[in-house]
Amino acid sequence: MLVKKVYKTLSLLLKELEANKINWVLIGSLNLFLQVVDVEFHDIDVFTDKEGVSHINKIFRDCVIKPISFSETEVFKSFRGIFKINDCLVDVVTDLQFRPSRNSKWFRSTGLSIVKTLKVKGLLLPEAPLEQEYTAYLNMGRLEKAEKIKNKLEESFNL
Secondary structure, three states, rough: OHHHOOOHHHHHHHHHHHHHHOOOEHHHHHHHOOOOOOOOOOEEEEEOOHHHHHHHHHHOOHHHHEEEEEEEEOOEEEEEEEEOOOOOOEEEEEEEEHHHHHHHEEEEEEEOOOOEEEEOOEEEEOOOHHHHHHHHHOEEEEEHHHHHHHHHHHHHHHH
């Protein structure tokens, strides 16, 4: 059931964001899951630029759970908003920075610098490559997920 809702939501996102020429990329756990990394996902994470955030806010204004605004925790800071589209939570972020712990250096997401295309049931989705996700998860201090990504990368190279 969840997979059907996610597919329907990804299909709608792809249609609307392409129609409006928005630069975006899938990131996070769903991106890893779709690239066959053994992780669970709970939402759809989308990275875009500041212009993209503004357009997404307008396109999906009837789906806003949390309007796009600056958000900061001990390990993350970004502009982000949360939408509920087809009963799926969609977390939209831009200007993402993260660090592994409170007193460590901030790292800026490379976000849209390297985008690959992932084919999922006929959808051509822009996705962050595993190498980029691996670096991000290491810099966030999320070592368990980083290890799973590393294992998948090594498995891919050993084929």
